[in-house]
Amino acid sequence: MKREFKESITRAVNNANLTGALGKFSEAYKVNRAKAYEGMDFEALRGTIADRKAYAASHLDEMAERFTANAEAAGAKVFRTSDPAAVKEYILKVARENGVKSVVKSKSMATEEIHLNAFLEANGIEVGETDLGEWIIQLAGQKPSHMVMPAIHMTKEEVAELFSKEVDERLSSDIPRLVEVARQELRSKFLKAEMGISGGNIAVADTGSIVLMTNEGNARLVTTLPKVHIALVGIEKFVEKFEDVVPVLTALPRSATAQLLTSYVSIITGPTENDDGSRKELHIILMDNRRSEMARDPKFKQALQCIRCGSCLNVCPIFRLVGGHVFGSVYTGGIGTILTAWFEELKKSDDIQGLCIQCGNCKEVCPGKLDIPEMIMEIRRRLVAEQGTSLAQKAIFGVVNNRKLFHGMLRAASIAGKAFTSGSFIRHLPLFLSDLTETRSLPAIAAEPFRDRFARIEQPKGCPEKAVFYAGCLIDFAYPEMGASLVKILNKAGIEVVFPQEQTCCGAPALYNGAWDVAAQNAADNIDALRADEATYVVSACPTCTVALNHEFGKTLETAGRTEWLEKAKVLAEKTVDFSTLVKRLVDAGRLTLKEGNELGKITYHDSCHLKRTLRVSEEPRELLQKAGYQVAEMFECDTCCGMGGSYSMKLPEISAPILQRKLHNIKETGAPLVAMDCPGCVLQIRGGFDREGSKVEVRHTAELLAEQVE
Structure with a gap:
């Protein structure tokens, strides 16, 4: 990562106002979101959204043609383009034709995406944001830090300071007073503006309608008071039928802010009359900007199912610490990483993709069923394919892919580390390694790895079932007692445990760093070593390794073109089970008994x-x-x-x-x-x-x- 980027992280995590505001919101959000979805089948709801959005995304040209025909039949003018520059020129042309000197905007990430405000201002047009959060960050000269709550990173005291400068009056941080000031200041902007610019939460192909969801009512003023209204809509906002609007209306507020519904839902189908009886100009711009290309990409087409709720940001432990100005460009958080890689360019996501810790929180709550961690992994793979790996990573992966060398180095580390070991911990390391023990102690490498210890474990004879134990590097070389415990438990259930000495790293370190070829070789080596077809179970007491064995090996090998291993990878996946699941089955089947009457x-x-x-x-x-x-x-x-x-x-x-x-x-x-x-x-x-x-x-x-x- 670039030094400047690392410095921005350090500033963010040490900003008490930022981490405090984001921390409080994320804590409250989880509780309130659960309440908002009470009594609802969230899985069924998001399944419906994913299906309908996926259908629209796979028929973008058809959706655009139907939408255009129906919107124009209702009196709107529709302009479709793939070029962000063409979008800005079109808006400027309409503004000049109508003598526009002042524009009001409701919140629109699509306009942020093409940096519209700066373009219009450079051409002599005054632009006023009217969403409260957007107005705050406009006054601050910042960009949004969240797709739904653009000023979530700011405290009420910071807002009071901004407003005080704007109205030339010393204001307190009393929220009702600040809202009153905002209302007074924004009202004049609405009344003098000749053009209103909005986005669109949904675009309905069958009716040519734009659906807007807001909490402040400013979008209704933006779209009704000025004589010209331009709606800039990304083509990922399409749904086919009017009935498809309902699932999105149901999920978006619950997922975005844990509300049951938004205060205002506006459905615009064709232009209305102005106060003087003339007909309002309604222009709808359908912007592509690589969305069609994304729809054709098998790895990323699911991104078009996003409904822009921001729930992935709300539950992200990294976003909670660093905020959107570090974790994103225009779009922030996990989904922002993906959109940055597409709407800007792949290398622009180089630093921010490294922020994802792959915890999967975002995948669990996404109403569009996006697998954001998986797509970020694919970004890493493509970055490595385009840029290569660093010399340090090449050296590390070279060692990991050589089992004998890798295990030999771990054994050597057990001896060399004794000088820094106290009990079972390494608490201090010298020189450039000192950072590794600054905030936590590290486990000492075991004097005897599990692979050596296993040979001395006596096992029951004549067992009808055999479990191949995949230990993973940590249990094998740092925590052999965990491996011994697993063997003892399975033996008690009448299962013979086999430990193939040829097993090696599961490939997760390489995979999570984008080095898929290295991970594929790890997969092939382990498939060969474990011989799953000869076992009843393949069991691991490390979830990361278990996921590698039963979820990742097949995908990794296929992506790397190692198709000759796919059938064996499938057999391994079917046999692989995590420790607790297997033990629970054995207990439930009466094959394993835990001491009763204990009060531990x-x-x-x-x-x-x-x-x-x-x-x-x-x-x-x-x-x-x-x-x-x-x-x-x-x-x-x-x-x-x-x-x-x-x-x-x-x-x-x-x-x-x-x-x-x-x-x-x-x-x-x-x-x-x-x-x-x-x-x-x-x-x-x-x-x-x-x-x-x-x-x-x-x-x-x-x-x-x-x-x-x-x-």
Whole structure:
């Protein structure tokens, strides 16, 4: 990442006003959104939206032709173009033909996308934003930090300062007074403007209608008071039929601001009369700007299902810390990363794509069913394909792809690291490595890796079932006790455990850095080593590795052109199961018994991102721990990322550290002396964080706790 970009991150995370405002909103949003969707089938609703938006996106030319015919039949003038410059020239031409000197605008991200305000002002036309948030950032000389709430990053005190300068009066931060000032100032703009410019939340092909959703009523004034109205609409806003409007109207306010509905819904079909009896000019500009190209791309066509609610920003742990001015260009957050790569250019997303920690929160709440993390991964892949990898990454991946060399270096690190090891932790590292232990301790490399320890474990003979254990690097070389616990539990259920010595890195580090060829080789090596066709199960106690085995290997190999491995990858995926799911099945089937009557005290549980959001596992470990005798006390934001993100915590420690601190605080607030989790990466992050601050809270993998209670 560029130095200036890293500096902007540091400034953002140390801005107490910014992180405070975004933090309070995100906390309230999650609770209020849940209430807003109470009694509704969100999955069914977003399935409907995704289907209807996907249909429109795959028939863009047809939608545009039908919309144009119907809108023009109703009296509107429709202009369609792929060129943002042509959009601006068209608007300027209409303005000059009508003697326009003053324009009022309602909130429109499409106009932000083409930098319309600066263009009009450079041509002598006064532009007034009338959405309260947009007016605030216009006065501040900033760009929106959120698609729905453009001034969410600003405090009421900062707004009062801006308004005071605008009206030349010392104003307090009393919100009703500030709103009154805004109303007074904006009213004159509405009355003198000769042209109103709006966007459009929805464009209905069958009726030629534009649908606008607002909370302040300014859009109605923008579209009715001036004699000329121009609506700039991206062609991704199409739906086919009028009935398709209802699902979007239902989901957008609930997802955007956790409201049941917006204050105003305006449906514009053709021009209306002005006060003097003349007919208003209504111009509708259908802007492409690479949207048609996106619709033809199999990896990114789903992005056109976005309804611009901003819910992906509202739940993003990174956006909550850095805000939109760091995490985006015109469009911000995860979806902003994708739109920046398309509407501007791929290399413009180079820095911001690295902000995504791949926690999957956004995918879970998106009403358009966009897989934003997957698309960001594809951006990374294309950036690597276009720009190549750095020398440092090439060296690292070269080592990882050589199993013997990789494992040999880990063994050597166990010996070399003794000088920096205290107990089971590395608390200080020298020179340029010192940052790695600044906010958390690191686990010492085990003196004996699991692969060596496994050979001494006696297993039951003649078992009818065989489980291949995929340990992953952390369990193998840092936490062998977790692996031993898993073997003990499965043996108790009458399952023989096999540990192929040839298994190596699952490829996640390479994959998440865009190096798909490297990840594909890791996949092929592991498929060959694990021999899933000879096993009843392939089990892992690391969710990231489990996801790699049963979700990523096939896609990675196919993308890399290694199709000869696809059938074996499919067999491996079908056999792969995470630890807690398998143990829950065994307990339910009566094949595994946990000691009864135990009262082991209170614990809390942290959900790892991959386990809950990709593997859809959250209740199983809790039920197992309760059966074992633990009282599970739920922590606040139990399923929010701990900030580990694999190599993310090393690349962006300034973001990882405050996320970790929030997680540690939430754990301690439960009063539980012990926190359980199913991910060794989360154990590394959270255990290291507690050790660094000297806390006595114990951090354990679920497998370790259950192994102590099996009969």
